[in-house]
Amino acid sequence: MQVVIRELHEPEEIMQIPRLEQAIWNDPNDTIRSGTLMALVHEGALLAGAYLQEPSAPERLVGFIFGFPTDRPTDHHSHMAGVLPEFQGSQIGLLLKRYQRDWALSKGYERVVWTFDPLRGLNAHFNLRKLGATFHRYIPNCYGPMGGINAGAPSDRAYAVWELRAPRVFQRIYAPAPTPEVAGLPLANRLEQQVPVEAYLGLNNPRILVQIPEDWGHILQTDPALAQAWRLHSREVFGHYFAQGYHAVDFVRSPNRYLLERVEGQ
Numbered sequence: 331m332q333v334v335i336r337e338l339h340e341p342e343e344i345m346q347i348p349r350l351e352q353a354i355w356n357d358p359n360d361t362i363r364s365g366t367l368m369a370l371v372h373e374g375a376l377l378a379g380a381y382l383q384e385p386s387a388p389e390r391l392v393g394f395i396f397g398f399p400t401d402r403p404t405d406h407h408s409h410m411a412g413v414l415p416e417f418q419g420s421q422i423g424l425l426l427k428r429y430q431r432d433w434a435l436s437k438g439y440e441r442v443v444w445t446f447d448p449l450r451g452l453n454a455h456f457n458l459r460k461l462g463a464t465f466h467r468y469i470p471n472c473y474g475p476m477g478g479i480n481a482g483a484p485s486d487r488a489y490a491v492w493e494l495r496a497p498r499v500f501q502r503i504y505a506p507a508p509t510p511e512v513a514g515l516p517l518a519n520r521l522e523q524q525v526p527v528e529a530y531l532g533l534n535n536p537r538i539l540v541q542i543p544e545d546w547g548h549i550l551q552t553d554p555a556l557a558q559a560w561r562l563h564s565r566e567v568f569g570h571y572f573a574q575g576y577h578a579v580d581f582v583r584s585p586n587r588y589l590l591e592r593v594e595g596q
Contacts, residue, residue, distance in 0.1 A: 332383045333422055335429040337376070338394075344368050344377065346391055354412040357478025362410075367396070374399050376406070376433055380413065380422050392417050395426040397434075397442065406434045408444035408492075427461055428503055431494050441494055445472055445487035447480070448568065448578075449546040449560060451586035454488075458581040458588075462502035463490040466577040466593070468568040470561075482550035483557035486565060488578070510580050510589055515539050518590070519567050524549070525556060526563035531570045538576070540567055540588040 338344050341364070348361040371377050380393035393413035400407050408430060413422045434442055446453045448468065457463045467489035476485045493499055501507060518540045520528040542564070543549055549557050568578075571590055580589040 333392075333425055334381045334383055334389075335378055335425055336381070337378050337433075339371060341368060343379065344371070346379075347377070347394055347396070350391060350394055350414070351410070351412065353414055355478045355480070357476070357480070359477055362396075370398055374437075376430065378426065378429055378433070380426055382417075393422045393426055395430050397430065397444075400443070403438070404440040406430075406437070406439040406442045408442050411444075423456065424460060424503065431492075431499075431503070435494055439494065442492040444490050444492075445469065446490060447546070448486065448488040448588075449542050449564060451542060451544065451546065451581075451583065454542070454581045454586070454588065455583060457490050458578065459507065460502060461492060462496065462499035462507075463492040464577050464579050465490045466572045468565065468572060470565055479547065480550070482554055483561050486561055488568075509582060512537075512539060512582055512587065512589060515589075517541060517587075518571060519563065526560060529563060529567050529570075531567075533571075534574075534592075536592050538571070538590050540571070540578075540590060542586045542588070544586055 344367050345364045347367055348364055351361040352358050367377060375396065375398040377396050378394065379391050381389045382392045383389045395408065395411040397406050397408040411423065411426055430442060446457055448454065465488040469487045469489060471484040472487035473485040516533050516535055516538050518530050518533055518538050519526060520530070521541055524543050543560060549560065575592050576590040577593050578588045579591050581587070582589065
């Protein structure tokens with residue numbers, strides 16, 4: 331299997347993106363019109379597709395990445411990056427982000443920013459562990475009510491920052507990073523059977539852990555009350571420690587936990 335990443339400019343290419351969005355996020359009411367995408371691309375946005383190329387078969391669009399300029403000349407906003415469900419867990423998502431990094435640097439950007447659901451462990455692992463992004467901003471109900479795979483709870487989001495020239499970013503995206511040593515670090519919250527039962531807001535250690543659910547998608551689909559409880563809990567914990575100068579800098583799995591570090595001067 332060979333995957334080729336390339337920018338999309340032609341209307342026939344761009345018109346495929348709304349259908350791809352629906353296949354990835356399962357929300358036909360929340361896709362970007364192809365005409366809007368074309369206008370944004372003409373004005374400096376990035377829209378690139380991941381094409382699967384196999385012998386004796388037409389190439390197939392299986393993923394894409396889309397971002398646009400911000401009001402800060404150094405920052406590019408990555409609004410969407412997605413891969414068809416049958417190809418998630420492959421290297422296609424990483425290839426798309428590598429492409430975005432190279433593209434952004436070529437345009438003079440120093441960082442890429444985006445939002446993601448902080449309770450989705452797979453996304454957190456990808457963004458912090460594999461890409462080297464960090465975040466210290468939490469946005470409650472960022473997009474209002476959402477459908478598809480995001481239905482079931484307010485759309486709280488973490489605001490990720492990807493410092494494109496940082497050595498840690500280069501190392502993460504081109505070589506596996508060792509799992510951070512977290513044994514003995516204090517937990518900022520307590521769970522019982524994946525239910526948040528207590529937040530510990532009096533910690534002042536240089537590094538602390540915040541645990542999240544093992545399968546947030548399942549909770550969204552099956553238990554609205556628990557999903558709401560998790561949103562309120564995560565707002566409390568992240569909001570408190572970010573106000574104290576902590577940044578989320580890494581992620582470990584089994585169980586799913588963020589590693590937060592206090593940043594001096596914050």
